[in-house]
Amino acid sequence: GESVGLHLPTLSVQEGDNSIINCAYSNSASDYFIWYKQESGKGPQFIIDIRSNMDKRQGQRVTVLLNKTVKHLSLQIAATQPGDSAVYFCAENEGGGADGLTFGKGTHLIIQP
């Protein structure tokens, strides 16, 4: 079946460097995408979202890029800090309504001092 997936299960970066987390999706009908951060023992925390009529959206220290041609989504974190250590999930809302989210497998971001 169609699914949302991630390229790398673990990403290790030096503190202060930029991080890029990737996500591939296969459902061309999806029109809304979200990135969540999940710290150990906590629920997913909203980071940033993007709709399919956009290709880039920026937040505080984070940028999401959407390439619909190759069905690819990425999360860029600038000047990575120790507090950024977490598992990051991309998720898609296929129907755009209250249908629930389909999550990717997750990437564990590790910050090295």
Next chain:
Amino acid sequence: DTEVTQTPKHLVMGMTNKKSLKCEQHMGHRAMYWYKQKAKKPPELMFVYSYEKLSINESVPSRFSPECPNSSLLNLHLHALQPEDSALYLCASQVSSADTQYFGPGTRLTVL
């Protein structure tokens, strides 16, 4: 305020017990969700309530019974669970179509 609260934080129950998980939000969101998350896995959708009516049941076993008493509350009633049902149970809410879902902290359930 984007807070979704869940109680209890932790729950240990035997396979013959009956227990309930509770979720509450006061953001006026009319869609509420239950997800199940196993260790080192992404959340998986279980149920969707839209305007207090069950709109999606992702083929969840009947030992899980959701209930939405009003627009702010969502319950998950548990009965005769199996050890493999041990997981983090997450509640989420959403204000309208195509808006983001906000998650609660989850209930860590252990079935003995």
